[in-house]
Amino acid sequence: xxxxxxxxxxxxxxxxxxxxxxxxxxxxxxxxxxxxxxxxxxxxxxxxxxxxxxxxxxxxxxxxxxxxxxxxxxxxxxxxxxxxxxxxxxxxxxxxxxxxxxxxxxxxxxxxxxxxxxxxxxxxxxxxxxxxxxxxxxxxx
Numbered sequence: 001x002x003x004x005x006x007x008x009x010x011x012x013x014x015x016x017x018x019x020x021x022x023x024x025x026x027x028x029x030x031x032x033x034x035x036x037x038x039x040x041x042x043x044x045x046x047x048x049x050x051x052x053x054x055x056x057x058x059x060x061x062x063x064x065x066x067x068x069x070x071x072x073x074x075x076x077x078x079x080x081x082x083x084x085x086x087x088x089x090x091x092x093x094x095x096x097x098x099x100x101x102x103x104x105x106x107x108x109x110x111x112x113x114x115x116x117x118x119x120x121x122x123x124x125x126x127x128x129x130x131x132x133x134x135x136x137x138x139x140x141x
Contacts, residue, residue: 020113021113022042022049022093022111022112022113022118023042023043023044023049024041024042024136024137025039025040025041025042025054025136025137026039026040026041026042026051026118026134026135026136026137027039027057027134027135027136027137028040028132028134029132029133029134029135030058031130031132035057035058036057036058037056037057037058038053038055038056038057038058039053039054039055039057039137040052040053040054040082040083040134041054042083042111042118047087048084048085048086048087048096049083049086049087049088049093049096049111050081050083050084050085050086051081051082051083051084051098052079052080052081052082052083053077053078053079053080053082053101054078054079055078056077056078059077061078062076062078063076063077063078064076064077065077065080065101065104066104067101067102067103067104068099068101068104069104072099073104077101080099080101082098082099082100082101083096083097083098083099083109083111084096084097084098084099085097086109086110086111091112091113092110092111092112093110093111093112094108094109094110094111096108096109097109098120098122100122105124107122107123107124107129108122108123108125109121109122109123110123114133116136117133117134117135117136118133118134118135118136119131119132119133119134120132120133120134
């Protein structure tokens with residue numbers, strides 16, 4: 001009985017990581033131009049969701065985060081972790097932050113899947129928020 005329960009948990013968790021999970025590589029879209037901007041890889045570490053930029057589509061690969069603050073200031077945007085510490089609550093990942101390397105601002109963040117795409121909401125301390133749609137990148141076969 002215990003073996004069956006463990007097997008069920010293992011299989012159901014593995015399924016969640018592939019089909020109904022934000023884990024994977026996502027294409028971001030520039031709010032102003034509507035053009036693809038970057039690829040962000042979302043991954044789990046110690047039960048929390050993180051994301052790093054793995055490809056820049058509009059800027060050179062050696063672009064630095066000039067407007068970032070703290071330890072990210074003047075560091076390469078490529079490979080920078082911009083989504084941090086999100087925890088899952090039902091179908092939503094929240095409680096962490098997202099960094100906009102363009103402005104250097106960090107926002108409270110919520111992420112959820114909707115119609116096969118990822119909805120990413122950043123909320124500024126002023127109460128203003130913006131929601132983007134990210135699109136799953138098809139991996140080569």
